[in-house]
Amino acid sequence: MYEIKPEEARLLAEFWERDPADYSLEFKRVLNRLRIEPLAGKVCILSYRDGREFALGRFGERRGDPVLPLDARRFARLKDAQWELLKLRWAKHAGHPLPPELAAR
């Protein structure tokens, strides 16, 4: 199974710099890896009011358990919620530090 390498942290800059359709193959591979995880305890994005507001949420342990907000943060843009989730997934699955300019975003 593909393992994310420390130097691939730089690829995350594409999240802000490119349209998703134009992500590099390397970044898409990183994203694919970050999406491979079980449902139990999974952190995802919650949308409210027909996509007018977003938050992060966490799955329960069993099928049918509520998916509850992870914290009190709310995002007006999906992109911002995706970035917060991307950072969480990166920390969980890659374990390598992000470049300071990305970690601060």
Place this chain on the structure above:
Amino acid sequence: MFEILGYPDKLSLRPGERVRFMVSCEEPLDYKAELVRVQCGDDSPAGPGMKETVVPGLLGQTIRGRKQVSHIGSYMRVEPAPALDIAGDMTATLLVFPTLPDRGRQGLIGRWSDFERRGWTLAMLPDGRLEFRVGDGEREAAVATSAALMAREWYRVTARHDAGRGTLTLEQRPLKGFPAGATAARAEAPSHGIRAATADLPLLLAAEGTEEPAHPTHFFNGKLEAPRLFAGLAEDAAIDAIDAGTLAAPLAEGLAGAWDFGAGIATERADDRGPHRLHGRLVNLPTRGVTGAHWDGSVMSWPERPAHYAAVHFHEDDFADCGWEADFELALPADLPSGLYAARLTAGALAERIVFFVNAPLGKAGSPIAFLGSSATFMAYANAHYLTDNADMEMKGGFFLVLNEAARFFNERRDLGLSTYDTHLDGSGVCYSSRLRPMQSMRLTDRIWTLRADTHVTDWMSARGFSYDLVTDEAIQYDGIAALAPYRVLVTGTHPEYWTTRMWDVLVEWQARGGRIMYLGGNGFYWRTAFHPERNSVVEVRRAEIGARYWVTEAGEDYLSFSGEHGGLWRRLGRPPQGLVGIGTIATGFDKASYYRRTEASRDPRAAFIFAGVPEEIIGDFGALGGGAAGQEIDSADPRLGTPPHALVLARSEKHSRYFNVVPEETPFHHPTINGEESEHCHADLVFYEGPGGGAVFSTGSINWAASLAHGNYDNNVSRITENVLRRFADPGPFRLPGAP
């Protein structure tokens, strides 16, 4: 947001009929009910907005709402009968195939009141061992085996109460020696003279009774076959003989009941072959037409040898009907125009719409244009849980999972049933889906999919001045050609995926008469479907052989229990959709949509009417879904599969993403270039051709097409093309086949 929920007792109506509305409110509240005609249900930021019109003079009353509950979990129920009141020696035996033996207590067979602690019950304990218990309301005796049943192995299970000796015995015998042989067990315990007090208790299979006899609990997950009940002590040899059909006469005399699930597979009846004909009723639609203990792979269809399919697969999450009481009803006026309607329920800021379809009076079209209400598809989707139940959805979608309020609500409300996209708790696929419940697929405030996406078409037709009738596929199913005969053109929604044989046949017959189809969707005409033979509220799907799907039928279970037909893709049944509408499913992808590029064929004089006022080469590089008209699920032409030789592929989509993938039926083996970036086959085709009888077909091959219609206040090339086609298709002038005089 979900404080008010409801459903109608009928989805497909005609003027003059009555419809009842079942409503549940989380807390008691007063709500106002109004009848609205719906034009558009998309009030998302990019959508055309919610557009509905109150129909004055109907409903308008305020109703006190209350909470209503539903009960899931399937079982067999036999009403109390004297022949079942066995006070002395008794034997209960059946074949058991557990699928979740460690899932808490699960009833197998018994007449038991958990509240009164009386009767007898044979059940699986939380650790997978078996227990046989008798009680008289004051005292109880029980025996349990020492080994847990193994999941997905068949067992002969027999319980005996020797009242004379005062013993309870219980035996579990695996039908195969390996690997389940070590789990064979036999146990005996004293019954202390206790006689089972069963008066007035129903016989239940796959569940146990509680203090509320109408709603049992401790549901069994797995298959059960050939339950038998004897007044007497049946010996092992005699029980073996039951399976061989050579039951000895003396034992037959003691037979209280012998239920044969190989009979009446299409129904909810459980036939009793015993002398008392104590037929049972299967509650909450357990799956029938499933392989039994005697299935050996020599046959693959239940109609061919029902004895190999004499099992029923029960699930604790099976569902048939919420069974709520009606809060109000509506008599549709005889002159109510055909269309999409809803009972709009409001209480302060709360609002919920219970949507239903009104066809025109049979044989009386209000317009030459009919819009298809894809009720079978909405039923198949119903309350789909793939977003919350399938760990691979992010991989499939190519984005981090986003759950809206509805997805979260229906995730928690499993009491509202599953869909044919789901698996049961034991991993087996959900074959049946009922509409007698609030259905997410019919909600107008949800993700842009199914009905809500289809309202992009009704909205566009209204905005562009087209009057139309609505024709449901349910009407096509039950009224046949009469449902379509008055119309010149049938406009589909975005995703008419599920079709019965009858519906398909009627559509072909109507086409032969010159009927014209505008297929404005993708992944249509894909899965063979069947309606329940006795209730039109339930459909069945078998995910057989191959196809884009979330589960696969178990070996030997490809045949629909409702109809006896082979299930699966219409393509695999000799009827590819390319033969019906020129195109068929080629790929799916949900990250981003694309556009079409016109082909040389679009300059063909036969297509001139389609492109009048459309100078652009690129079609649909805009839209409310994914930014393009070609997206989500796309179809392409294929002469090998029946696209007519004279069909014009007018435009073809391109530049799809890596998260589009060509469907499995197009890729006999896997390789890394089946994605939208690299596959030469991953494209939607815009197709036109003339048909028989002066008819014609126009197909867009994309679920997203409709979401581009409203772009730029309906002034765009997707809208113009669609309008050009609809005006011509609605015109009585016949189309002529190329080369015809």
